Amino acid sequence: MLARLVDGLRARLRPAAPPPEERGELLPFDLFLTTAAGSILLFPRGPIRPFVFFQREVHTGHRVEYLSRRDPGSGAEDYRPYGLIRLRKAEALTLVRPKQVQRLYETLTCGCGLRRIPPASSMTRAPFRTHCPGDPDDGSRGRNELRPPPHAQVRVRGGERIPYARVLELLGRASDPREAIAYLEDAFPEPLPSGRVVHRYYLGSNLDLYVVRHDPREGKRLYKAQTSAEAVEACLASGLYRRLRCA
Secondary structure, eight states, rough: OOOHHHHHHHHHHSSSOOHHHHHOOOOOOOOEEEEEEEEEEEEHHHHHHHOOOEEEEETTOEEEEEEEEEEEOOTTTTTTEEEEEEEOOOGBBBOOOOOGGGHHHHHHHHHOOBOOOOOOGGGGOOOOOOOOSSTTTTTTTEEEEEOOOOOOOOEGGGEEEEHHHHHHHHHHHHHHHHHHHHHHHHHHHHHHHHOEEEEEEEEOSSEEEEEEEEEEEEEEEEEEBBSSHHHHHHHHHTTTTGGSOOO
């Protein structure tokens, strides 16, 4: 019965999906956040997965961020300007709330016979990590990925159970990047402690980079990186790249 339910849901969503690397959903370079102190690796080159994010603590007055790329075969300091993120209120996008993706949840619950969609907070085996000032620039202390506990299951119609890992797979295939962000953001209730501002970075399959700025005074706001030629010129004009060997 369980196999029939899952197969039926797959048919309603899309054909069986191959791994990200076979679908062409790859980040072809290392993506960095460039600051006055150095370049922090946000996302390494490789397959793009929907439930991976980078989290870091920032200064409260932080309003512009600069992005760099390092292509395969380049030297350790051979960065290229990639784009920027303007963190102004006028630039903010609508942050999809979990209730707004209820249709997606209903598709999954009806199609797969699930009684509920487990929350993102239950889809991890350890607390989420946060990159703080002074941490290594390799990004290891800020990169997070949902990895469900191996034996966690949710009940479906008929009393059978489906692993959390399978639910997460189906959810990732059924959601667009902003819906995936909404699902993950539900794991971070507001508000933060006073004086602490956190940024969470999400990479979509089309290489769009999104940032959720979580501020105790302003709440959550969603921004999208700009990677146009004009944005690259603004990166170069910032002065941060004088110390980088940009080709």
